[in-house]
Amino acid sequence: MDRITIKDIASRAGVSVTTVSLVLNGKEHRIAQETKKKIIHIANELDYRPNQLAIGLITKRTNTIGLILPDISNSFFGELAKGAERKAAENNFNIILCNTNDTPVKDYEYLNVLLDRGVDGIILVPSGRGRDDTIPKCFTLLEQCQKPFVLADRIKVGDKYSGVTLDQEEGGYIATDYLINNGHRKIGCVTGPLGMLNAYLRYQGYRKAIETAGIVHRPKWVREGSYHIEDGVELSKELFQEGVSAIFACNDMMAYGVYQSAVRSGIKVPDQLSIVGFDDIIFSQFSEVPLTTIHQPAYQMGETAVEKLLALIMNKEEKNEKIIFKPELIIRSSVKDVTSER
Amino acid sequence: MDRITIKDIASRAGVSVTTVSLVLNGKEHRIAQETKKKIIHIANELDYRPNQLAIGLITKRTNTIGLILPDISNSFFGELAKGAERKAAENNFNIILCNTNDTPVKDYEYLNVLLDRGVDGIILVPSGRGRDDTIPKCFTLLEQCQKPFVLADRIKVGDKYSGVTLDQEEGGYIATDYLINNGHRKIGCVTGPLGMLNAYLRYQGYRKAIETAGIVHRPKWVREGSYHIEDGVELSKELFQEGVSAIFACNDMMAYGVYQSAVRSGIKVPDQLSIVGFDDIIFSQFSEVPLTTIHQPAYQMGETAVEKLLALIMNKEEKNEKIIFKPELIIRSSVKDVTSER
Numbered sequence: 120m121d122r123i124t125i126k127d128i129a130s131r132a133g134v135s136v137t138t139v140s141l142v143l144n145g146k147e148h149r150i151a152q153e154t155k156k157k158i159i160h161i162a163n164e165l166d167y168r169p170n171q172l173a174i175g176l177i178t179k180r181t182n183t184i185g186l187i188l189p190d191i192s193n194s195f196f197g198e199l200a201k202g203a204e205r206k207a208a209e210n211n212f213n214i215i216l217c218n219t220n221d222t223p224v225k226d227y228e229y230l231n232v233l234l235d236r237g238v239d240g241i242i243l244v245p246s247g248r249g250r251d252d253t254i255p256k257c258f259t260l261l262e263q264c265q266k267p268f269v270l271a272d273r274i275k276v277g278d279k280y281s282g283v284t285l286d287q288e289e290g291g292y293i294a295t296d297y298l299i300n301n302g303h304r305k306i307g308c309v310t311g312p313l314g315m316l317n318a319y320l321r322y323q324g325y326r327k328a329i330e331t332a333g334i335v336h337r338p339k340w341v342r343e344g345s346y347h348i349e350d351g352v353e354l355s356k357e358l359f360q361e362g363v364s365a366i367f368a369c370n371d372m373m374a375y376g377v378y379q380s381a382v383r384s385g386i387k388v389p390d391q392l393s394i395v396g397f398d399d400i401i402f403s404q405f406s407e408v409p410l411t412t413i414h415q416p417a418y419q420m421g422e423t424a425v426e427k428l429l430a431l432i433m434n435k436e437e438k439n440e441k442i443i444f445k446p447e448l449i450i451r452s453s454v455k456d457v458t459s460e461r
Numbered sequence: 462m463d464r465i466t467i468k469d470i471a472s473r474a475g476v477s478v479t480t481v482s483l484v485l486n487g488k489e490h491r492i493a494q495e496t497k498k499k500i501i502h503i504a505n506e507l508d509y510r511p512n513q514l515a516i517g518l519i520t521k522r523t524n525t526i527g528l529i530l531p532d533i534s535n536s537f538f539g540e541l542a543k544g545a546e547r548k549a550a551e552n553n554f555n556i557i558l559c560n561t562n563d564t565p566v567k568d569y570e571y572l573n574v575l576l577d578r579g580v581d582g583i584i585l586v587p588s589g590r591g592r593d594d595t596i597p598k599c600f601t602l603l604e605q606c607q608k609p610f611v612l613a614d615r616i617k618v619g620d621k622y623s624g625v626t627l628d629q630e631e632g633g634y635i636a637t638d639y640l641i642n643n644g645h646r647k648i649g650c651v652t653g654p655l656g657m658l659n660a661y662l663r664y665q666g667y668r669k670a671i672e673t674a675g676i677v678h679r680p681k682w683v684r685e686g687s688y689h690i691e692d693g694v695e696l697s698k699e700l701f702q703e704g705v706s707a708i709f710a711c712n713d714m715m716a717y718g719v720y721q722s723a724v725r726s727g728i729k730v731p732d733q734l735s736i737v738g739f740d741d742i743i744f745s746q747f748s749e750v751p752l753t754t755i756h757q758p759a760y761q762m763g764e765t766a767v768e769k770l771l772a773l774i775m776n777k778e779e780k781n782e783k784i785i786f787k788p789e790l791i792i793r794s795s796v797k798d799v800t801s802e803r
């Protein structure tokens with residue numbers, strides 16, 4: 120059985136296709152009340168559902184949002200997508216999912232595909248791998264098309280676009296400050312890829328906390344990773360040799376790597392080594408030594424990105440703005456207070 | 462700047478919109494060679510990209526696939542979605558993501574939305590919460606619309622639909638059999654929700670292995686969970702009291718719960734308790750005691766589901782079939798060989 124079309128309704132009602140179309144689109148001013156009722160009755164009876172492609176061509180709206188993400192299998196982005204999808208569905212919008220594997224050239228390709236599809240707006244988490252000029256090219260394209268868009272997670276605070284993110288620098292600051300308040304002075308830092316803005320800002324927060332406390336910032340206590348667990352394993356070994364008593368790992372995955380490396384080297388957490396992570400992914404509360412970390416409300420960030428995007432779509436006067444969530448320190452068991460030992 | 466339309470090309474070329482349309486759609490038999498060249502040249506120069514909505518109305522194809530999932534933030538489904546998206550993009554298809562939170566009524570709602578959107582096909586992981594009649598209603602709707610679809614993960618082996626899954630029963634069997642081969646006789650099982658087919662089959666595999674080895678199947682050694690980590694924590698306590706030496710947890714999350722509960726009770730893994738999980742999620746290789754588990758190739762399952770769906774879309778003669786991946790036992794450190802102790 121094919122789907123019911125307005126032709127079917129027209130033939131049942133004994134009227135023209137145009138008449139049915141006028142009635143179903145609410146433009147039936149000149150049509151007899153009785154005919155109207157009949158058409159609506161038949162449409163309901165046949166469970167008629169309009170063709171969204173045809174509607175899209177007429178209304179210039181498709182009720183679709185493009186969501187461009189680096190990696191949907193990373194639970195942070197999974198949560199963000201879940202929040203975005205929920206909020207979109209609540210408003211009768213659907214999400215077209217695009218996964219870039221953190222490759223900037225894919226951002227541009229997907230943007231073009233989404234524009235061809237006539238999406239009403241786009242949520243973009245720009246790719247972080249490589250430092251090329253593709254991302255500015257994406258912004259230029261979006262501006263030219265006057266297509267509403269919202270950046271998520273990895274945004275610059277200075278630009279004019281709408282964006283949803285966490286205060287990354289503040290997160291790095293409170294994570295490090297907590298270690299300092301627990302008496303630590305030799306604090307290592309395993310950063311994310313510093314070409315990526317959020318990684319850079321988390322590191323800046325670390326540095327600010329260190330310097331505010333009057334501790335000298337030592338580059339040898341800082342190691343650049345790429346947000347993968349293996350970086351935590353490898354880079355922490357070098358930091359152990361430097362004799363640090365605590366490590367701030369700029370995401371939870373790397374914090375797990377640090378923990379694993381400590382266990383293998385016979386270093387007890389938190390007795391001999393304190394660790395703070397960043398993200399608060401689901402495992403962090405269930406791990407052997409529950410991880411003290413910075414909570415990111417990924418689901419809410421996804422919801423908020425869609426909310427802002429829908430406002431931009433619905434209202435051309437809507438202002439661009441940055442929505443910055445506050446980081447929250449979640450204190451669990453991976454940090455020891457060493458104040459009395461100093 | 463708005464996007465370039467065929468009107469722009471027509472006015473630049475000094476020809477009618479119809480002429481441009483004929484040329485760009487390859488139906489230009491009666492048009493002068495020179496005019497053709499001119500139109501194509503201008504289209505390229507202006508970087509013209511056709512409106513996919515208009516194309517969809519004409520070709521009756523939208524190059525979109527609907528993907529209905531229970532929970533995109535669960536890393537198993539995240540991987541599956543990633544594989545599906547990759548394979549779709551390779552074939553110039555896009556994925557519309559629908560997240561049901563494991564609620565059957567949402568499956569039906571999303572199906573209708575996707576049909577309204579004119580997707581070319583659907584990949585469905587049916588919801589598992591509740592035991593109502595919504596899922597059969599979904600199948601009826603899909604059959605009526607003659608819309609190609611492929612079921613993923615949670616499928617019945619007996620039905621006539623296309624599906625991609627793991628051999629769940631075999632997975633449960635080899636997990637349990639491995640424990641038996643390591644000398645265990647008192648083997649507990651924490652199952653998933655038994656109303657969900659894959660959970661039921663994993664448990665059946667456990668039972669088959671137990672009975673094949675001539676061990677009496679004791680219902681008191683079996684506890685029904687809902688795939689959440691907390692179930693592993695709670696239900697394992699009851700099994701410890703039964704004096705089991707090993708537990709087969711029907712997913713890795715619950716295996717972590719069992720592990721956590723053992724640690725809290727002062728029970729050493731694997732010395733005093735052996736554990737086998739199911740799924741092989743990313744954390745299982747990095748946990749404190751690396752988990753022995755059944756590997757599910759989620760990414761590949763996503764790719765394969767799209768491959769099969771595209772074959773069904775492209776070729777009406779294509780047969781429905783089940784594609785069943787083989788489970789693989791990944792031996793790590795959570796099982797102790799107790800043969801010599803018996």
